[in-house]
Amino acid sequence: MTKLTETRFTAQASVPQGRPQRKKNLVQRIGKGGFIASLPFLAPALAAYVVFVIAPMISAVRLSLYQWSGYNTDPQVFVGFKNYIRLFTQDPVFWTSVQNTVVWVILSLIIPTTLGLVMALALNQPLVGRNLFRSVFYIPGVLAPIAVANMWRWMYNPNYGVFSEISKTLHIGDGSGVTFLSDPKVAIYAVFAAFVWQVAGLNMVLFLAGLQGVSKELVESARLDGANNWQVFRNVTLPALRPTVVIVMVLTIVHSIKVFDLIVGMTGGGPAQSSQVLALWSYTQSFLNHDFGLGNAVATVLLVVTLVLVVPYLIWSTKGADDQR
Amino acid sequence: MRLLAKAAAALATVTLLAGCGAGGSNSGSGVTTVEWWTINLTAPAANQAIDKVIADFEKANPDIKIKRTPRAVDAHKDALRTAIGTSAAPDIYDYWAGPGLGGELVKANASADLTEYYKQYKWDERFTGAALAPVTQYGGYHGVPWKLNGEALYYNKKLFAQAGITQTPKTLDELNTAAKKLKDAGITPIEFGGTVNWHVMRLLDTFLEGKCGSATFDKLVTKKANWGQESCVTDSFTELQTWAKDYFNPGFIGINNDESSALFYGGKAAMALEGDWFNASIAGQKMNLDDVGVFTLPTSTNRLYGFEQAQYITKDSKNKDAAAKFLDYFTSTKVQQETLGLFAVQSVNKDVKPDEAKASSLDKAWDGVFKNAKGLYMNNDQNLNQSQTREYWRIQNLVATGGLDPKQAGAEMQKFLDSSN
Incomplete structure (x- = not known):
């Protein structure tokens, strides 16, 4: 492992020394004209961001304090925190949707991520037909989620679906076919299987890109030092993949929290709202129940949860960028 | 000047639009x-x-x-x-x-x-x-x-005959007997697609009308009676659970109404609770219309469901x-x-x-259904508002899939109605 240490020192020494490395705080940067000079260039994007992202967010938070059916002819009535009280104490579906969202995020961080990494490690080896396998595993990722939902719903069909046919052929169960989407205890996991099928390939591509950045010299050095496959992976590959792992994790969290299409397409949140998630419940309350106050209260809760999970990453990544200035 | 002219034109357009x-x-x-x-x-x-x-x-x-x-x-x-x-x-x-x-x-x-x-x-x-x-x-x-x-029960005459049913049911008890005979003959008594919620709801509405009677049904849907205190509500949910377990097509809750209707068209289910528009669907599926009959939902209240x-x-x-x-x-x-x-x-x-x-023979059968009806009771997704309907469906599906005791269903519904007022 001596070589590893030496290489790292060499890499650090190669940083240009001509300019003194010093940190600038925000005030200094604005004062030096960095921010003001860039403002005209930022303005169009900033305006679009304010109109299409910030303003709707503020509007959603404001509406969560009102009772409103969504019709212009119907007045918006200020009710304070009544929608939140209803949501937390009386809504029979809200806590189910919170639980499902949390379970979905946790499982997403474990299963498709691990699967993507394993596939990437396997397809990073010099195999025959490697590119073909990479394409095959990646293809589900480019399909529209609603198309994936239709496909899997058909496969789960208790009368004609492929799983039912297999179970009948192998005489598994009572012969009535597979009823995964019909069981309130199983439905959410049945939908999650479709999610794994779709996103594992995407994760694989990200990990493959990360693996191209792992120094071959370091791997060879580790092997010369007598490290086995696991030790190389644990001590060389995995640390080098750290930035990729963080990106995959953050993207997975963001995608998981806003999961919508697959559930709409496969169960619609059912049976008996057992596969309901926060994003879909917000939509349901607003656009199907015509209760925009409650719907926006769910959206606000979702916003807060997302910020709590994503802001630490943003701070971390911004800090990294600042350090490099 | 050009800018001023553009501004004036824009103002005129806005004024014109505002006037519409x-x-x-x-x-x-x-x-x-x-x-x-x-x-x-x-x-x-x-x-x-x-x-x-x-x-x-x-x-x-x-x-x-x-x-x-x-x-x-x-x-x-x-x-x-x-x-x-x-x-x-x-x-x-x-x-x-x-x-x-x-x-x-x-x-x-x-x-x-x-x-x-x-x-x-x-x-x-x-x-x-x-x-x-x-x-x-x-x-x-x-x-x-x-x-x-109007909505009523369509039935496959051949499958009814195969199960030894000679007359269409006139009461809910007779309907239960018919369903049992069909099941014993190895035939799926009735088809439903549960993902659309309103399909199964038709049967629950029927049980409520039949077991509670017209007056109580109307009071329940107008929130003038307490769902948690009417024993007929519990009876209706209990009946629904029995039917879902014993008489519905297996896996009904995971498929939609189009998928379940295919079972009726294909002769794999004996009954379908559908509206008069189903005549055209049956004809479109090349079923022989003479093999299919229709009878009023046997609630004994004589009201038309629709x-x-x-x-x-x-x-x-x-x-x-x-x-x-x-x-x-x-x-x-x-x-x-x-x-x-x-x-x-x-x-x-x-x-x-x-x-x-x-x-057609079915059109004539429907004519009788309409003529004999004394009043109308509407589908509960028409009677209740959207959020109440969604809760009604949630409870219905929970009961149908065994996730909720029918004895608690009425109280659960009432709790929601009270909280949403």
């Missing part, structure tokens, strides 16, 4: 355009019939143009929600007349009271009592009846007179007679008679 009321326009040529938003009709023949009605009306009334915009159910609801109260709103909109749907729009001040047009065109004398009831329930006249659909669609004129419409003139033509005896069977097997116009020569 809801709905269509009255162009300088004297032609009034009536905007009419409708729910999609799936049958091509029904669409062609509506196009012909419009063409004939425009020919007879060259000063009025009808611009029809059909949409899918959810898109129609979304479009109305965003347009009502703005200049983009139509002059006429098509909607279900139940208090939970059409009633919500009446409550939101979207619909105009048409009393003056009812007097002018004598619509009171044109429509059947059953058709008028849903449009008069809010005081005044909101909407013009267009079609009244719902109505009406055409509403928006409150802010600037073309109310032209809109009313078109609706008068659309619901006239001549037009309704010509289109009979395309939108519903029974017309809302009481002077329209079934054409015996053209009517």
Whole structure:
């Protein structure tokens, strides 16, 4: 492992020394004209961001304090925190949707991520037909989620679906076919299987890109030092993949929290709202129940949860960028 | 100066737009355009019939143009929600007349009271009592009846005979006996698709009407009776659970109504709880109509189970007179007679008679169902508002899949009704 240490020192020494490395705080940067000079260039994007992202967010938070059916002819009535009280104490579906969202995020961080990494490690080896396998595993990722939902719903069909046919052929169960989407205890996991099928390939591509950045010299050095496959992976590959792992994790969290299409397409949140998630419940309350106050209260809760999970990453990544200035 | 000219032009455009009321326009040529938003009709023949009605009306009334915009159910609801109260709103909109749907729009001040047009065109004398009831329930006249659909039990005659059932059930007990016989004969008694919720709901509504009676049913859906304290509510949910477990097609909750209907078309299920529009579906599936029969839901209350669609004129419409003139033509005896069977097997116009020569055996059976009915009880997704309906469905599905004790179902529903008030 001596070589590893030496290489790292060499890499650090190669940083240009001509300019003194010093940190600038925000005030200094604005004062030096960095921010003001860039403002005209930022303005169009900033305006679009304010109109299409910030303003709707503020509007959603404001509406969560009102009772409103969504019709212009119907007045918006200020009710304070009544929608939140209803949501937390009386809504029979809200806590189910919170639980499902949390379970979905946790499982997403474990299963498709691990699967993507394993596939990437396997397809990073010099195999025959490697590119073909990479394409095959990646293809589900480019399909529209609603198309994936239709496909899997058909496969789960208790009368004609492929799983039912297999179970009948192998005489598994009572012969009535597979009823995964019909069981309130199983439905959410049945939908999650479709999610794994779709996103594992995407994760694989990200990990493959990360693996191209792992120094071959370091791997060879580790092997010369007598490290086995696991030790190389644990001590060389995995640390080098750290930035990729963080990106995959953050993207997975963001995608998981806003999961919508697959559930709409496969169960619609059912049976008996057992596969309901926060994003879909917000939509349901607003656009199907015509209760925009409650719907926006769910959206606000979702916003807060997302910020709590994503802001630490943003701070971390911004800090990294600042350090490099 | 160029900038000033552009600003003036923009201001003039804004002023012009601001001056427009809801709905269509009255162009300088004297032609009034009536905007009419409708729910999609799936049958091509029904669409062609509506196009012909419009063409004939425009020919007879060259000063009025009808611009029809059909949409899918959810898109129609979304479009109305965003347009009502703005200049983009139509002059006429098509909607279900139940208090939970059409009633919500009446409550939101979207619909105009048409009393003056009812007097002018004598619509009171044109429509059947059953058709008028849903449009008069809010005081005044909101909407013009267009079609009244009934729902009943379709059955496969061969499968009934195979199970030894010689007569159609007249009571809920007889219906239970028939279902048991079918099951014992290895036949799926009835098909349902649970993902759409309202399909299974029809059976629960039937049990509530049958076990509670008309008066209590009406009190329950108008929140004048307590769901948690009526024993008939528990009986109804218990019955639903038994049927879901023993008599529904396996895995019903994971498929939709189209998928489950395929079981009926294919002779794999003996009964289907459907509306009169199912006649056309059966014919389209090349089933022999003589092998299929229909009988009234055996609730013993003699009320017809069904719902109505009406055409509403928006409150802010600037073309109310032209809109009313078109609706008068659309619901006239001549037009309704010509289109009979395309939108519903029974017309809302009481002077329209079934054409015996053209009517199928199922059409004739339906004629009897309508004639023998004493009043109407509507689907509960029409009676309850949207959020209450969704909770009703949640409880229904929980009970049907064994996730909730039927004894707790009524109390659960009441708890939600109390919290949403």
